[in-house]
Amino acid sequence: MNLINKLNKGDKIALIAPAGAVFENSLIDKSIEKINSFGYVVKLGKYIDCKHGYLAGDDSKRLQDLYEAFVDNEVKAIFCIRGGYGTIRLLDKIPYDIIEKIKKFL
Template sequence: MNKRSFIKSLGVGLAAIPMFGKSEALAMANQIQPLLKGNVLKAGDTIGIIAPASAVTGEDSITLTKEVLEYFGFKVKEGKYIRERYGNLAGTDDQRLEDLHAMFSDKSVAGILCVRGGAGASRLLQRIDYDMIAKNPKSFDRIQ
């Protein structure tokens, strides 16, 4: 999968929702590129936390995220550069991309949670290794 096919699938699916409904829109998007789904997370699984966009503004958000995940029985693995700062971003593009790729390629990580979102993540889209992600599908979400 590459950026173009990913965006095309996403666009077709989103555009079709008002016309056909959610299930039909997903079917249309899947005809272009099958939707990848990670496993359902369960207590004992490891969740990787990264910041692929904006910098984390304080240690509290990282600490709180870890405490909540651990409370529900998950193990937590922090990205190498989660505390980095490069202007308003959580490290350089290379550092943020390295964290993203490292979490997807790490077999011990069952899911990935982004502690920050933002436009900085779009700077990574052309450089993401979509084939590696397709071979290592994981639950992927963000909090903010």
């Protein structure tokens, strides 16, 4: 059985918004502070502060952030700043054949 390695202080965590938009940037700042307080380094998704209606960017941008977080070898875990309906819209677009081989916390 292949297990995911535990996180260690100094590990890089991607912070993305695969669903609802973040309408208050203070939420991003507070999330970064909290993750940093545990000794981790934050890498923000390129489109974390995008807005497309109530979503954090259109489907392609949110999917790109998710995909890039998975394939980035420096990123050890992926944290989602928000959840919601927008994530469901990505399910049939996720390249499972690629990400299923990558062991990361999501």
